[in-house]
Amino acid sequence: MTDPVRLSKRLAEQLGCSRREAELYIEGGWVNVDGQVVEAPFRKVEPGQRIELRAGATATEIAPVTLLLHRPAGQAAGTDAESTLRMLTAATHCSEDPSRIEPLQRHLLRQNELLPLEADSSGLVVFSQQREVIRTLSGSRNKFEQEYIVDVSGEPEANGLALLAKGIGHRGRILPKAKVSWQSETRLRVVLKEPAPGEVRMLCEAIGLRVLASKRIRIGRLSMAKLPAGQWRYLGEHERF
Numbered sequence: 001m002t003d004p005v006r007l008s009k010r011l012a013e014q015l016g017c018s019r020r021e022a023e024l025y026i027e028g029g030w031v032n033v034d035g036q037v038v039e040a041p042f043r044k045v046e047p048g049q050r051i052e053l054r055a056g057a058t059a060t061e062i063a064p065v066t067l068l069l070h071r072p073a074g075q076a077a078g079t080d081a082e083s084t085l086r087m088l089t090a091a092t093h094c095s096e097d098p099s100r101i102e103p104l105q106r107h108l109l110r111q112n113e114l115l116p117l118e119a120d121s122s123g124l125v126v127f128s129q130q131r132e133v134i135r136t137l138s139g140s141r142n143k144f145e146q147e148y149i150v151d152v153s154g155e156p157e158a159n160g161l162a163l164l165a166k167g168i169g170h171r172g173r174i175l176p177k178a179k180v181s182w183q184s185e186t187r188l189r190v191v192l193k194e195p196a197p198g199e200v201r202m203l204c205e206a207i208g209l210r211v212l213a214s215k216r217i218r219i220g221r222l223s224m225a226k227l228p229a230g231q232w233r234y235l236g237e238h239e240r241f
Contacts, residue, residue: 067126
């Protein structure tokens, strides 16, 4: 009886190509095993299984991508990146993604969470494999404006929003200046540059308001727009932060 072998080895022998070319075909989603796409080069296959290369296959490196997730309220199971990263699956990819990028398993691996949200916040979260995006959002010189919608309760201090625009002290620290406006009787729009953990909440508390919920809807020029809660899409080729 012949033992199972790695799919990449079997495909290389079948096509007469190098092992690396076989891996690229597999990672690119071009290979079917018994009629099902398999993207794992190291998966073991049995001698009797049918291995097929799809029409139009190219052995090219998979370009790194950036993903935008609408993290829903109440589903942040922790403060670490892994709890949010687990939300990135093939099943949660937005069906109306305008990028037209063909989803691949490789796109969901080795993703770096950038400008992470606090555990009790929802909204726009960015994951990236792209060096230029990671450098842009992680650089100390690049302070991107972020926009939040915040549900609050309580009676605000008189002239409180004007105080927030000038910079206000709270709990022994000076908070960043913020542009704040009312969207309704219980909802605020808060815009500020890269808030540290807890600062959006402290800004509201500083003028006598209690935060009930907060949602990040924009980072720099990039808006979450109509991305459904719990789903993700690709950053488009021409989109910039």
